[in-house]
Amino acid sequence: MSNPSLGVVAVGNALVDVLTQVDDEFIENQHKENGMERGAMTLIDELRAVELYAQMPEGVESSGGSAGNTMAGFASFGGNGGFIGKVADDQLGKIFQHDLRSMGITFDTQPLALGAKTGRCLILVTPDAQRTMNTFLGASVELTATDIDEDLIADAQVTYLEGYLFDKDTAKQAFIAAAEAAHNAGHRVALTLSDPFCVDRHRSDFLKLVESHVDILFANEEEIKSLFMQDDFDDAKSAISEHVEIAALTRGPKGSVIVSEGQDIHIEAAKVDKVVDTTGAGDQFAAGFLYGFTQGETLELCGRLGSLAAAEVISHMGPRPQASYKDFLSKAA
Amino acid sequence: MSNPSLGVVAVGNALVDVLTQVDDEFIENQHKENGMERGAMTLIDELRAVELYAQMPEGVESSGGSAGNTMAGFASFGGNGGFIGKVADDQLGKIFQHDLRSMGITFDTQPLALGAKTGRCLILVTPDAQRTMNTFLGASVELTATDIDEDLIADAQVTYLEGYLFDKDTAKQAFIAAAEAAHNAGHRVALTLSDPFCVDRHRSDFLKLVESHVDILFANEEEIKSLFMQDDFDDAKSAISEHVEIAALTRGPKGSVIVSEGQDIHIEAAKVDKVVDTTGAGDQFAAGFLYGFTQGETLELCGRLGSLAAAEVISHMGPRPQASYKDFLSKAA
Numbered sequence: 001m002s003n004p005s006l007g008v009v010a011v012g013n014a015l016v017d018v019l020t021q022v023d024d025e026f027i028e029n030q031h032k033e034n035g036m037e038r039g040a041m042t043l044i045d046e047l048r049a050v051e052l053y054a055q056m057p058e059g060v061e062s063s064g065g066s067a068g069n070t071m072a073g074f075a076s077f078g079g080n081g082g083f084i085g086k087v088a089d090d091q092l093g094k095i096f097q098h099d100l101r102s103m104g105i106t107f108d109t110q111p112l113a114l115g116a117k118t119g120r121c122l123i124l125v126t127p128d129a130q131r132t133m134n135t136f137l138g139a140s141v142e143l144t145a146t147d148i149d150e151d152l153i154a155d156a157q158v159t160y161l162e163g164y165l166f167d168k169d170t171a172k173q174a175f176i177a178a179a180e181a182a183h184n185a186g187h188r189v190a191l192t193l194s195d196p197f198c199v200d201r202h203r204s205d206f207l208k209l210v211e212s213h214v215d216i217l218f219a220n221e222e223e224i225k226s227l228f229m230q231d232d233f234d235d236a237k238s239a240i241s242e243h244v245e246i247a248a249l250t251r252g253p254k255g256s257v258i259v260s261e262g263q264d265i266h267i268e269a270a271k272v273d274k275v276v277d278t279t280g281a282g283d284q285f286a287a288g289f290l291y292g293f294t295q296g297e298t299l300e301l302c303g304r305l306g307s308l309a310a311a312e313v314i315s316h317m318g319p320r321p322q323a324s325y326k327d328f329l330s331k332a333a
Numbered sequence: 334m335s336n337p338s339l340g341v342v343a344v345g346n347a348l349v350d351v352l353t354q355v356d357d358e359f360i361e362n363q364h365k366e367n368g369m370e371r372g373a374m375t376l377i378d379e380l381r382a383v384e385l386y387a388q389m390p391e392g393v394e395s396s397g398g399s400a401g402n403t404m405a406g407f408a409s410f411g412g413n414g415g416f417i418g419k420v421a422d423d424q425l426g427k428i429f430q431h432d433l434r435s436m437g438i439t440f441d442t443q444p445l446a447l448g449a450k451t452g453r454c455l456i457l458v459t460p461d462a463q464r465t466m467n468t469f470l471g472a473s474v475e476l477t478a479t480d481i482d483e484d485l486i487a488d489a490q491v492t493y494l495e496g497y498l499f500d501k502d503t504a505k506q507a508f509i510a511a512a513e514a515a516h517n518a519g520h521r522v523a524l525t526l527s528d529p530f531c532v533d534r535h536r537s538d539f540l541k542l543v544e545s546h547v548d549i550l551f552a553n554e555e556e557i558k559s560l561f562m563q564d565d566f567d568d569a570k571s572a573i574s575e576h577v578e579i580a581a582l583t584r585g586p587k588g589s590v591i592v593s594e595g596q597d598i599h600i601e602a603a604k605v606d607k608v609v610d611t612t613g614a615g616d617q618f619a620a621g622f623l624y625g626f627t628q629g630e631t632l633e634l635c636g637r638l639g640s641l642a643a644a645e646v647i648s649h650m651g652p653r654p655q656a657s658y659k660d661f662l663s664k665a666a
Contacts, residue, residue, distance in 0.1 A: 058432040061394035091424040099391040
């Protein structure tokens, strides 16, 4: 087991976000007509993406994707990271590539030459700061096991997997390949469950993955309850503690619980003056936690770093840091 | 002279902005190596655009272009408007189209099928909230006189021309065609000088245009001084008053002066808690002024609406409204 030069390599959907503010009526109408679920992530095809985009107000485009957002936060802390994900060879793909590389993140996955366009996530933010996501996965689910750069993974302390990738079979295989490469190199595998509906769609596969491949699990309250089909958070928490080394469970304004070796560590949510847009809260919690973890900090400090990063990202529009996370370590210690 | 159904039709560069925050050192290095002018708009070719983009930090993409920003503000006030400008048939072009149309703005200029890509403006915001712009015009300067929809122009009270279009000859001809169509329909022509360096590059043509075609002129202090090669603002102000019906001259935190029929109307700058990014200040001043003007308000009220819109846009990143301008009329009255 060599000394890895990277903290985290993430495997995730390469998506460009289109972020826009809408009123509640917009979501209600979309729910009635198209089954859009308020607060959730709904998968849409290209035709529906074009149709929905045409109905949306003016938007702002920025690189997104759950694991991509986490890596942006990780880099903002000062961490060295890598990313594996699939864009198309088009303008949005070049934007996604540029943004990750501009932070010093290694990102060399070959873009898809033919076929689907770069995936995008149409994000509707309502006045209550809640985000409702509509994702056209596009090129991002054309990621296959051959895209998994085993040398890159072997060079990272943690390989971080985005649950959303489970939504297509080829990507799921890439996922397993990445987990195996990490363990073969003697390193850890982390997973984020991403979305309760995503867990619903793939519960048995997620359970198998968690049991056999995952060391560190990130989930929010709804996701972990969905995974074990429990109505009670404490029951779900007990269930996960038997399967993974560390579970980092987030509960919004109620803070988070880090579960490890039969112990619960409770972390308060960091204070936010005004919650503007909750997009990226979970992604940035993971960024802070993983930065602390790869720096060898205590689990409690890891959790506090996660809370600080999440608090920053929900105080403005967009899922990536707008202020540097560089001083959060001294702030949290 | 029929009753026009639109307030303003703008003719301008169709550009997508890439907005990013940099430190002062970044601009200094770019100045030394590439002649980038802090606070100004520098024209760059595609090769240089690719090179500069690769050096820039993570960005946020949004529709821009001076006149496009003005129309976004005009629509936010509740005005009916149109836009004439050239995008390419690519992903960024579709974003630009979508954003204007989503506000109800008529925008039917045929996209460029072959050749240049959609133009973009790489905007670097420094900690002092100043923006330095680097524009690859791309498809936007392929606008020709044949793109000028005379029926659309005949249907608008004011045709608003963006000075930046003067940077290419074919676009300049489109410009003149638009001005003539407006006057043939018995309507007014407004011009914004856009940038002191742009005025430098095309001074004699601008002077001819102002004398023969322009009824309402928008300029900031540096631009109007450059147009008449005067060091003193009052001298430049006197000079312009002889050539146009109305001149709206903006002076940043010192407010603005509306000059008309030998009278000066002084308008205070509206208060801003914190200036975050001055991108779009002039564009939104014009939006407010033109909204008031097309609603038949007094010139003083027009100026106050301009100040309120400019104050909103400099309080956040990006050149277009983030809050609705709908209540500014009652606020200013």
